[in-house]
Amino acid sequence: MKIKHKILTYISTTVIPIVAIAFVFIYVLFSGYREEEFQQQQNAKIIASIKLVEQFKDRSAEISFLLDEQDINDFYDEKLLIFDENKKEIFASLDDLDIAKAKHVIDDLSKDNPWIETKEGEYDLIGVFVERNGVSYYAVSKAYDVYGYTKLEFLRNTLIVTFLLIALVIALVSIYIARMIASPISKLESKITSYELDAEYNVPISLKTSTIELNNLSDRFNELLSHTNEVFKFQKHTINHISHQLKTPISVLVTELEKIQNQSSEPEISAMISQQKIKAKSLGSIINVLLEISKIESGQVVENLKGRVDELIFDCIHELNIIYPDFNFEVNYDPIEMEEKYLLVHMNPTLLKQAFSNLLSNAVSYSTQKHAKVIISRSPEKHLKIEFINTGNPITKEEEKFLFRHFFRGKNSNDKNGQGLGLILTKKIIELHEASISYHRSGNSNTFEIIIPLS
Template identity: 30%
Template sequence: MSLKKRIVFYVSSFFSVLFGVISIIVYLQFSSFRSEESKDRLEEKAVNTMKLLIEVKEVDHQLLKLIDSNAINKLYNEKTLIFNDKYELLYSSVDDAVIKWTIDDLKKLKNKKEFFKTLDKYDFFGMYYDSQSQDYYALVLAEDKYGNRKLQYLSYLLIMTFIAGTCFVWLVSSFFIKSLVAPLDAFQKKITNITENNLTLRLEENLKKDEINLMAKAFNQMMKRIQDSYNGQKEFTSNASHELRTPIARVMTQVENLMNLPGHSPETMVYLKNIASDAEQMGDLVNSLLLLSRAENNLVPVKPDLKRIDELIFEAIEITKISFPDLWVNFSISENNLMEESLEINCNEGLLRIAFVNLIRNAYLYSEDKKITIEIEQISANSLSVRIVNKGMVLNDSEKTKLFQAFMRGKNAKSTNGTGLGLRITQRILYYHGATISYNNENDILNVFTIIFNF
């Protein structure tokens, strides 16, 4: 779960729980208030009934029942019972409600003076009344219809409010937190897009003194130091390579001149040939470093020349055959109505030819039978693939991850001369042409380089 989602979850959950607790407290408080209010009404009913029965001599049982009958709508399903000190029933209201009682209940009531409890939907109240003449007991049972309806309505209202409030809190918190962390999202996107070719990318700064702006300033300062260090390294490589070209060329020329002079012994000629070979290899290394440095510094412009890929490959094959006459190439193009137009791309002809020469030369050097296969295929309306396949020792997983790094050479390169820069240069050239290159092996015996050109 992302940080943004966690913050939304924690904040929304906190307010949802808080709102739920408040709703429960409100419900319990109103329920307690309803019970107290119902108790007061039942107590008032019991006291008034006993006073009419005991203190007003003009009121007999029949008149009291008549009064009680006229007032029955005040309390729903009411039942009132009055007992004397001998636990004899003196009065019973006219309604049909039933009160379950025992003499033990009346005895306990004398000690407690009064009680109140809820039985299902009924409220039950009992009280002990001590008059001057004798003691009396009153039991009143009634249904608090209005109070229960209000409590039920309140519960529905609280539930609906809780659901609506929870949804509102989640939406609002999601919106505000998304707005708050939007700079972090932009920060992450820009960091993701930073590569060695766009180290000039900087984060936006403002006059605010919040943590995000401070982080942006610190990041920009770090990027400036990295860019300065990286540019210094590339500049040194370029300058050193450029300065080394002249003395190496002189060494090669002087060695060739010495080899052309007569009178050398066979051993001397062997030494001179070895020196010439080493100087040539060193020259290739310096030229490769210089070309790579220029490509990474964007010093080699990509000119939009329209060129057919198959023609570039044929030219690269001919160039490679000059050094390796025994090269055998199986070339094929998949049949497609749009293939003629797809073969033409805008490119720097010289650079792309170098890339294909490197790949063909690499496939030849590491091939068991000196044979390679080149396949061109249109894989979609906007993309074209070029596969270069050779049969030979394949790379392991560790070597695959480092294949396009500078100076990387696999175990299969022990008996082959090279600088370890060819594939790196090829990748850079293809990158500047909007193409990608990847490596995989098939059947643990075929090395396959796949180039994807996007139009």
């Protein structure tokens, strides 16, 4: 999630619920206040009615008329019952409203429990115990607070409309704040994303913002870029210089070895010179590989050629058999009669040959038998699979995750020559061909599997 969306989400999901809770709290408080105020009005009505009962004990019809006349001004719909100290009804208002809980409320009223409040639907119902002039009275009042509910409904609608307006304002303000805060961050992110690392044309990233942290971040990033470009430039030129410096003496060495071989009449000496010549050429190939990788990483376009991948493998095997004549490489195809079009790939022959040579050399060095297999097969996803298999001591499961790292060497390589750079170089070459390499072990079998796209 983008930072501006996070800011918008955090502000909205924090402030809007707080406003909603506050409005609900206001509504609940007013609802409680309405109920309490109306019940006090009912209580005052009960006291006034008891006074009239005391004055007109034998004229209940007149009392009812007077109370009903008062109801028109006080309550929209009300039923009032008054009982004497023996809980015998002595007065009932003329309304037809029924009080279902009247008996239950009267039974519960006493001197120790002089007030009971409850509800019957939307009607407020109260029971009151009153003592006047040494006489006890019990009264029950049920009434509908039409004015109170109208005010409550108005308040509810007002709060809902106000809440929606405030929520909209909060959302708009949140969007504005999110954009204002995220804008410089987005610009920095965009500049970093579109920045091309070029040691020759290094343009520092500039950011116009008053945010101290972002200014510091851009400054530190520019410092990092400067150091990175310096290292990048040094590395690129160093590899180029060293490679060019080494190519000439190696070419001279190969030429001299060829002269000595041609002049030598001893077969054994000639064979040894031939091996040394192959090793010198191999060193020259590695230098060429480094130069090619350096060109690619520096942004130069290196043309790939279309060629048969198995021919490169046979070339590598031929060169290795000169050095290791007793070692046997077995190359199998799956299917056996594989069409040529399934063996053609776009490749840099120099690089890919070096990768295959590294894997075949590993098979020779780490095999406990003088035998290794190469299986070339076609996968249904228009890819070519090449497996390099040898029998020998496998690396441990724990070591497997470090296999393609610089300078890593497993426990099975303690008595072997090498610096732990062959596989990382191989992996780099394979990835430059948009292919993949992986290692699998099964018992004493070691398998390096390459999946490469077909042309």
